[in-house]
Amino acid sequence: MVLRTSGTRIEVTPRQFPTNQGGLCQKGWTAAELLDHPDRLTTPLVRDRPHGPLRPAGWAEALDRVAAGIRATWQRYDRDAVAVFGGGGLTNEKAYALGKFARVALGTRNIDYNGRWCMSSAAAAGLRAFGIDRGLPFPVTDLAQAQTLLLVGANPAETMPPLMRHLAAMRERGGRLIVVDPRVTATARQADLHLQPLPGTDLAVANALLHVALVEGRLDRAYLAERTTGFDEVRRTVAGYWPAEVERLSGVPVADLETTARDLATVDRAVILTARGAEQHAKGVDTVTAFINLALALGLPGRPGSGYGCLTGQGNGQGGREHGQKADQLPGYRRIDDPAARSHVAGVWGVTPESLPGPGVPAYQLLDSLGTDTGPKALLVFGSNPVVSAPRAARVESRLRDLDLLVVADFLRSETAELADVVLPVAQWAEEDGTMTNLEGRVLRRRALRPPPDGVRTDLEVLAGLADRLDSPVDFPTDPATVFTELRRASAGGPADYAGVTWERIESDTGVFWPCPDPTGPDTPRLFADSFPTPDGRARLRAVSHRPAAEPVCADYPLHFTTGRVLAQYQSGTQTRRVAALRRAAPTGFVELHPDLADRLGVAEGDPVRVLSRRGELQAPARISPTIRPDTVFAPFHWPGAARANSVTNDAVDPVSGMPEFKICAVRVERVAPATEREPA
CATH class of the missing domain: 2.40.40.20 (Barwin-like endoglucanases)
Known part of the structure; x- marks a missing residue:
């Protein structure tokens, strides 16, 4: 596709790359059409009175209005009365700067982001089992080498079409694709076997698969003994998940459960992947844990062409959760309640550890508390549209309307922006440099193709302008390369260590896999080859049991x-x-x-x-x-x-x-x- 935007010729063409093999979905092919869309925001908008119309304003007026609103909120309440809501599509540099801005310039604990609704359950389960969260702990090209691939709650044929090339290559080599989904999706239609469970019963299905492998003596006992802990409790729990009972519960036939377990356990290379269908539940962490238990019991993690992984849902779904815009995190995937982590990051930022706020609350709890007696009264939104994307959205919309101050930075007038007191027009993907981290943990470069239109600023410039008006104790650079250099220092020694990742190194190869602590040392395409990043080097199995959905059907809602x-x-x-x-x-x-x-x-x-x-x-x-x-x-x-x-x-x-x-x-x-x-x- 070739477009001319603001006099600049932009051509979208395939590039041979390991992850997508030169493929793009229709959304990728058409992305450049938004750069000069008639709806593009190119001037700030402000609202003079509650429920009045938004009108154009200059940048000085708009930023002054935001800063004055924040100061008024501080004076009337406290620092935590101002909150920040970020997005999984922000570059690593912007996610990092947003977390720093919240903790240092605003001094608030109340920050989270829409990625909480994407991969948080898989992230928590991965941390609990492996000691680390990276969507795929192996290169995506491993998928083509698998002999059996179990895909749970994912429909990449529609949500991630380039990934299907790897699955097609696997099947061409004789591999089997098994899909678990309540619907016969475009992906399920390509599967060799489709399990169609009742929504909310995936955990029981996973336990039944492990039950079959256990009863039939198909576990990797040496792997369990040498590389894991906790299997005895898991064994006792899954003993009760007879396939016939799970068929009654889930609707998946006994024969399909047995076939799936055998297809995973009787090959040299098998992969288990989960996605939103398994994770977006009130028991999502336990559901993912059940599939991780299955992978560990079969000895899959750490072996080429085998393992457990999670498919990312947003453009920077991996990197967006690594560097500080989550409620409980500091850069490098450090915990904000860890004294050593606080000391390290505070040193990089030039503040005292005591000045950093503690952990906040997750995304929905944050949004649901807005405008209440105990919740934030002001909210800054970057790269998200919770009016449409939040659960119980009408209630969240009402909460947003109750705020004293709502500020939205976006390049289009989203439904959330329509409620805002101030709307700040920001740059798009083709107008700013930065990095993103894909589902494999591969750090990639994003290059500016043109400057932003007149009247548009980058998110980094917005944060710097606000920090200056709020008398931030530290500077906020606007150059993405400078921010990335600081991010590398802040992440050094953390689980997601970017210290050895440089823009030059990324560009000289096909990206760099974290952890990469040394600029001259190797990166880590494949995790868990010899041990797990836990205190004793072993993965943790954890017994989990099925429980019903939070809201069962009834006569009124059947x-x-x-x-x-x-x-x-x-x-x-x-x-x-x-x-x-x-x-x-x-x-x-x-x-x-x-x-x-x-x-x-x-x-x-x-x-x-x-x-x-x-x-x-x-x-x-x-x-x-x-x-x-x-x-x-x-x-x-x-x-x-x-x-x-x-x-x-x-x-x-x-x-x-x-x-x-x-x-x-x-x-x-x-x-x-x-x-x-x-x-x-």
Whole structure:
């Protein structure tokens, strides 16, 4: 694709690269269309009175307004009354600077980001089992070498199409793809075996697979003895997960459970991958742990072509959670409540460890507390649109409206920006340098192709301007290279050690895998070859048991509701809904129903239907498909307004990760009668 934007010729062409092998999805091919989109923000906007219109303003006025609002909030309440909400699409440099800004310039503990709703359950489970969180602890090219690949709660054919090249290569070599998903997705249709469980029962399925391997004597006993701890308790727990009982619970046939376990246990190379379908539950950490237990019991982690991994959901989903924009973290994936970590990072920042605030609360709890007696009264949002993407979205929208000050930095007027008191126009991907870290832990360069349009600033410039107005005790550089050099120092010695990663080294090769502590030493494409980064070098198995969804079905709400993505849209749709080709491919939201359910409701293809839960409702056209379970309905979450899927979703959260239960709640579905059928008023 070739575009001319602001006089600059921008050409999007394939590049041979190990991760995507030169492939892009439709969203990638069309990304440049947004650079000069008519909806592009090129001047700050301010609101003169509550509920009044947004009007154009200069940068000085806009930043002064933000700084004055923050100072007024401090004076009336305290430092924690100002909060920050970041995004998994920010570059490493911006994520790092945002965490530093919150802790130093604002002095608040209240910062988190939308990545909490993406991979936090897998991250917590990985830390608990392996001592480290890296989505794939091996290069993605390993997938093509697997003889069996179990894919749980993922639909990369629509969400990550270039990844399918590796899966296709695996199958061409004779490997088997097994998919676990309540829907017959585009990925499931390509599988050799599809397990279609009731939503929320993946943990039981994982325990049943381990049960089969245990009973049939297919475990790697030497690996368990030499490289792990905790198996005895796990063995006692999974002994109760008879395949027949799990079939009753999940709907997955005994024969399929047994075949899957054998396909994993009887080959030399096997991979288990989880994604949002397994993780976005109030028991997501335990569910991922169950699949990690299975991988460890089979001796998979650390072997080429084998292991456990998690698929990333956002552009910088890995790097975005490594350098400080999470509520409990400091750069380098350090814990903010670790005295040694606080001392190291404070030294890099030039402040005292005592001045750094403690851990905050996870994303949903933070948003749900906004404007309340005990919660923040001001919020700064960078790279996120929680009005559409948050669970129980109507409640979150109400919380945002209750704030004394809402500031949004974005390049389009998102639904969240429409509520803001101040909107700050910032640069896009092609207009700023930086780095991102992909699902393999490979640090990549992102290069500016042109300067931002007149009137637009980078996020780093926004943070520097605010820090100056707030009399920050330290400087905030605006040059991404300078910020990255500081990030390297701050991360040195931490789990995600970038000290040896330089822009020059990234560009001289196909990226650099962390941890990489020495600029002249090796990086780490494959983790766990000899040991795990735990105190004793062993991985931890942990016994976990199935428990029901936070909200069971009942007579009033007899159906299970689940959400997901479609090929042509992305996240909250702020960008993709503005691209003509993507809008034509997926113009509106929909509600997917099984034909039997549609028949009971008297619904035909395209009829408007209403999905109601205890929290809200959505309305969209019906899409009738035999590929979904009769007891389950599905809707994509990319649309706002009446079709907003997250008006319905449950805000119950995992007690370890803070992940909301996006993937299952109880609903009922109603046909929306045409006006001609309705009773007269």
